[in-house]
Amino acid sequence: MFVILRWIGLGCLVATGILAEPAHQSAAIPRGPAIPAAPSNDFVGPPGALSMIIEPGTAAEVDTGRRIYLDGIGANGQPVVGVRFGGVETRGTAAACVTCHRRSGLGAVEGNDQVPPVAGRIMLSDDPRALVSMNARNFKSFNLRHKPYDLTALGAALRSGTHVDGRELGPIMPRYELSDTEVKAIAAYVRTLSIEWSPGVTRDIIRFATVITPEVSPARRKAFIDTLRGAVDQKNGNVVAHGQRTMSAAEMILQTERRWVLDVWELQGPPESWSQQLDERLAAQPVFALVSGLGDGTWAPVHDFCERQKVPCWFPSVDMPPEHAGTDFFSVYFSRGVELEADVLQQHLLAGNTKPRRVVQIHAGDEAGRGAAERLRRGLADGKNRVKVEERVIATTEPTSLKHAFAKIGKGDVVMLWLQPETLSKLEATPVPSGDVYLSGYMANGEQAPLSADWRQRARMVYPYQLPDRRATGLMYFHAWLGIRKLPVTDELMQSEVYFAMTYLADTLMDMLDNLHRDYLIERAENMLSLRESAKAEDEAREMSIAKHHLQDGTQSAIARLSRPEIKKIPRPIPGKAEHVMVKRESTTAYPRLGLGQKQRFASKGAYIVRFAEGQGTGLVAETDWIVP
Numbered sequence: 252m253f254v255i256l257r258w259i260g261l262g263c264l265v266a267t268g269i270l271a272e273p274a275h276q277s278a279a280i281p282r283g284p285a286i287p288a289a290p291s292n293d294f295v296g297p298p299g300a301l302s303m304i305i306e307p308g309t310a311a312e313v314d315t316g317r318r319i320y321l322d323g324i325g326a327n328g329q330p331v332v333g334v335r336f337g338g339v340e341t342r343g344t345a346a347a348c349v350t351c352h353r354r355s356g357l358g359a360v361e362g363n364d365q366v367p368p369v370a371g372r373i374m375l376s377d378d379p380r381a382l383v384s385m386n387a388r389n390f391k392s393f394n395l396r397h398k399p400y401d402l403t404a405l406g407a408a409l410r411s412g413t414h415v416d417g418r419e420l421g422p423i424m425p426r427y428e429l430s431d432t433e434v435k436a437i438a439a440y441v442r443t444l445s446i447e448w449s450p451g452v453t454r455d456i457i458r459f460a461t462v463i464t465p466e467v468s469p470a471r472r473k474a475f476i477d478t479l480r481g482a483v484d485q486k487n488g489n490v491v492a493h494g495q496r497t498m499s500a501a502e503m504i505l506q507t508e509r510r511w512v513l514d515v516w517e518l519q520g521p522p523e524s525w526s527q528q529l530d531e532r533l534a535a536q537p538v539f540a541l542v543s544g545l546g547d548g549t550w551a552p553v554h555d556f557c558e559r560q561k562v563p564c565w566f567p568s569v570d571m572p573p574e575h576a577g578t579d580f581f582s583v584y585f586s587r588g589v590e591l592e593a594d595v596l597q598q599h600l601l602a603g604n605t606k607p608r609r610v611v612q613i614h615a616g617d618e619a620g621r622g623a624a625e626r627l628r629r630g631l632a633d634g635k636n637r638v639k640v641e642e643r644v645i646a647t648t649e650p651t652s653l654k655h656a657f658a659k660i661g662k663g664d665v666v667m668l669w670l671q672p673e674t675l676s677k678l679e680a681t682p683v684p685s686g687d688v689y690l691s692g693y694m695a696n697g698e699q700a701p702l703s704a705d706w707r708q709r710a711r712m713v714y715p716y717q718l719p720d721r722r723a724t725g726l727m728y729f730h731a732w733l734g735i736r737k738l739p740v741t742d743e744l745m746q747s748e749v750y751f752a753m754t755y756l757a758d759t760l761m762d763m764l765d766n767l768h769r770d771y772l773i774e775r776a777e778n779m780l781s782l783r784e785s786a787k788a789e790d791e792a793r794e795m796s797i798a799k800h801h802l803q804d805g806t807q808s809a810i811a812r813l814s815r816p817e818i819k820k821i822p823r824p825i826p827g828k829a830e831h832v833m834v835k836r837e838s839t840t841a842y843p844r845l846g847l848g849q850k851q852r853f854a855s856k857g858a859y860i861v862r863f864a865e866g867q868g869t870g871l872v873a874e875t876d877w878i879v880p
Contacts, residue, residue: 316440331347374405382394458536533560558582592623664684665688711862714861725840758783
């Protein structure tokens, strides 16, 4: 079977020209010094062992090329100038190569448009294994092979838009005004891009780490590690002697599948000591990326470590990413956390006909509570819609502190509780204030917030997740997976985030093939997420439906390891109901939808305002549509 699949895959790749022999060189296009082509080779080793047609540049040339590529600044210190679409001038940052070809040099896909890779081992060599997937929806779409560029051909491509094979490049590619020195500098820089695998990668394994901050409770820590380990064990269980059980033709031929190794980095002590701890861990054992992660307070030292060391931070479960996270590169998050909730509440409060007389914010002095309160205070204090904001900090160890925090609050006031579940559980003996009361969905653990009946009746919540009844459909596959792994549901929101982070990582790495570079991981995350979520939701719905059907007719279930009781829990499609398994879904997570674009770092961008449903259950009723501030 393996031989047959390998033969089919090889046919697909040859048909697309990926494994075709490189064409013979044509006559060089005039201008710029030409460098003879390096002899071809049968490269089968790791990236970095390959000779290229252009020799390495000097450190000064590489630095000049870096400025042109990343910043659009020429050798003379002035913005580079190019012309697109036959006459539209572009200059400086807008003309920088990185805008389209990305930091990795491995290109991108925007809709139906493909931006080809320009990294050295692809553009400057004839390595037949230098393949880049150019379409997240079609694994048979790869970069087109061509003969390697020399300096003359590269100059023609940059100045006149002429491909090495003589055809004209697309109109979006600028035709630059560049000197020979600048062309040579660009060649020197792109020659360095995506050459060697990033640290943490070998031919057989790829090593990751996850980070847990000290304030995480033991129960939450256990649920996190068990879920994470379950995902890694499943991934490694799918790796067989000749690769993964389910793989694309390119993966099978190139043998790019690797076993995962996961280290758990548990931080100790105050946040100011974490940076040194992380540096020491990384020096002792390099990893490709930090995957998932758990923090109930500040995450800034971990984030800053990742930016400084250029290590991806992949969808951690945290309440408060640092405020500058949206402008950094190496970290991607589910959302802006409590800062997003503050912005949503601000928009909601100011959208009504009557502004609140005063907003009283109550928190326990923790990092998330302080940061969220400051964000909301700034938002309500700015502009023409100024609202008086008061902040009250409670001492969780003093029984009278809660009582004092709610003193002298009237009907025209709004109370915002930035409190964790253990503090909310102590409100039962405190009278509910007469003003409107709001909770943080992130900090309160959503609908599981431990509130008494009186508080549930009055409280509203900023809720950044999909509503529970709809979420049940989107997480059906996740719950079935927990059943297979015999993992209890102790924190659905956090556990589902961990599960998504690991399955999306597996899908992204599969799409990356052998291009295991840290910056490329983040670029693929941006490029794939929306399409992946839509396709994954459809696939899961189809598999669950097939499993249900196979249970009825006695044949083998498509989800082979689901037990009969577990399959029986899958709801049957009901005519007229919008949220059932046969209906198109947009998400496989606790969020209504996830999506990233270039330079976006937060996949979910809004929240609901909800109230608790009547009774003692965990039902919620949306009082607003999805609010995106």
